[in-house]
Amino acid sequence: MKRIRTPKFSKPVFTCGEGVRFATPEVVASYRAGRLKTGVLADISCGIGGQTVCFAEECDKVYGVDIDGERLECARRNAGVYGVDNITFIEGDALSPQVVEQIADADIIFSDPARPATEDVRQTDSLRPGIPMVLEAYRDVTDSFAFEAPPQMPPGRIDFDCEREYLSVDGQLNRLTLYFGPLKGCERAAVVLKGDMYYRLKSGVAEPAGVVETDEPLGYAFEPDPAVVKAGLLGELADVLDSHVELVRIDAKRSLLTSDTLLDSPFFKHKYRVLDRVPFDCAKVNRSLMGYGIGKAVIRFSVAPEMYWDVRNRIEDGLVGESTAHLYELSGEIHILEKI
Numbered sequence: 001m002k003r004i005r006t007p008k009f010s011k012p013v014f015t016c017g018e019g020v021r022f023a024t025p026e027v028v029a030s031y032r033a034g035r036l037k038t039g040v041l042a043d044i045s046c047g048i049g050g051q052t053v054c055f056a057e058e059c060d061k062v063y064g065v066d067i068d069g070e071r072l073e074c075a076r077r078n079a080g081v082y083g084v085d086n087i088t089f090i091e092g093d094a095l096s097p098q099v100v101e102q103i104a105d106a107d108i109i110f111s112d113p114a115r116p117a118t119e120d121v122r123q124t125d126s127l128r129p130g131i132p133m134v135l136e137a138y139r140d141v142t143d144s145f146a147f148e149a150p151p152q153m154p155p156g157r158i159d160f161d162c163e164r165e166y167l168s169v170d171g172q173l174n175r176l177t178l179y180f181g182p183l184k185g186c187e188r189a190a191v192v193l194k195g196d197m198y199y200r201l202k203s204g205v206a207e208p209a210g211v212v213e214t215d216e217p218l219g220y221a222f223e224p225d226p227a228v229v230k231a232g233l234l235g236e237l238a239d240v241l242d243s244h245v246e247l248v249r250i251d252a253k254r255s256l257l258t259s260d261t262l263l264d265s266p267f268f269k270h271k272y273r274v275l276d277r278v279p280f281d282c283a284k285v286n287r288s289l290m291g292y293g294i295g296k297a298v299i300r301f302s303v304a305p306e307m308y309w310d311v312r313n314r315i316e317d318g319l320v321g322e323s324t325a326h327l328y329e330l331s332g333e334i335h336i337l338e339k340i
């Protein structure tokens with residue numbers, strides 16, 4: 001066991017093995033604790049306690065359970081670091097009747113289960129403890145459950161009657177939380193955490209409407225936050241923007257919303273002015289960038305790793321200027337978008 005400083009936590013925390021790597025960052029843990037504030041909450045796979053200490057700041061009483069005694073000891077010490085004294089720690093298998101019995105007064109069962117280090121396709125049934133087993137083991141305790149699941153999983157692959165909440169931190173997809181029973185507030189949600197603020201977008205239907213698609217970006221383009229994209233809530237985003245927007249599907253992973261007006265939203269990761277489009281030719285891209293006084297280019301299209309620096313150097317050759325352009329490929333052309 002050691003005590004380390006990490007950007008995940010505001011205080012140096014105790015950790016062992018890969019404990020800190022799998023721990024919930026404090027900013028996410030605080031948001032989730034606010035949402036799950038209750039009388040008695042049990043975190044039944046608490047690890048080094050990153051999430052548990054934040055629950056303890058919001059709830060009257062918290063249980064921290066883990067099958068790994070060393071991690072549980074880290075969690076106990078981290079409770080001291082965070083100055084909370086309302087956590088009862090239990091070492092054991094969360095699925096065993098002995099543990100279930102000890103936490104029978106819990107209003108909410110929360111689990112951030114262990115998952116295999118790598119998996120070709122993320123599955124809910126490779127989680128430990130498994131979600132169906134936890135629902136079954138605690139069915140006489142409560143019907144309010146929340147689980148963390150791999151955020152790479154699309155909403156359609158989660159075969160439970162629950163809310164699927166995708167969360168991003170500073171524009172990066174970070175967590176997926178599933179809320180069951182009375183905790184379920186909708187079918188799908190996207191939460192964007194920016195500094196101390198959070199913004200939430202939701203849909204009450206399992207298959208939300210999409211957005212009209214186009215191959216022609218209008219005057220402005222907006223990169224939607226990855227939590228919104230992953231939750232499949234681009235239609236909801238278009239609705240709240242209250243302005244005509246269309247969708248440019250760049251490739252399987254990337255999409256942009258586009259409009260004739262400059263819009264603003266916490267659900268945008270980047271905003272762009274659409275400058276130009278040129279054939280896929282580095283010299284032509286470079287000439288266009290120079291003409292617009294762009295100083296730096298960010299390549300947002302696929303380039304073979306061994307070609308990357310050659311392409312980048314040819315595109316940025318001789319550029320001077322303060323502004324940055326993002327370059328997207330669409331139908332064999334490079335679209336030059338100036339970052340606003």
Ligand SMILES: C[S@@+](CC[C@H](N)C(=O)[O-])C[C@H]1O[C@@H](n2cnc3c(N)ncnc32)[C@H](O)[C@@H]1O
Pocket residue numbers: 019022023024025044045046047048049050051052065066067068071092093094095112113114115128129
């Ligand atoms: C992803 S970590 C939890 C991290 C935690 N949220 C944090 O912030 O530190 C998953 C934990 O589940 C524990 N675990 C796996 N199976 C378990 C079981 N059957 N009962 C209790 N804990 C279990 C592992 O030991 C591991 O510490």
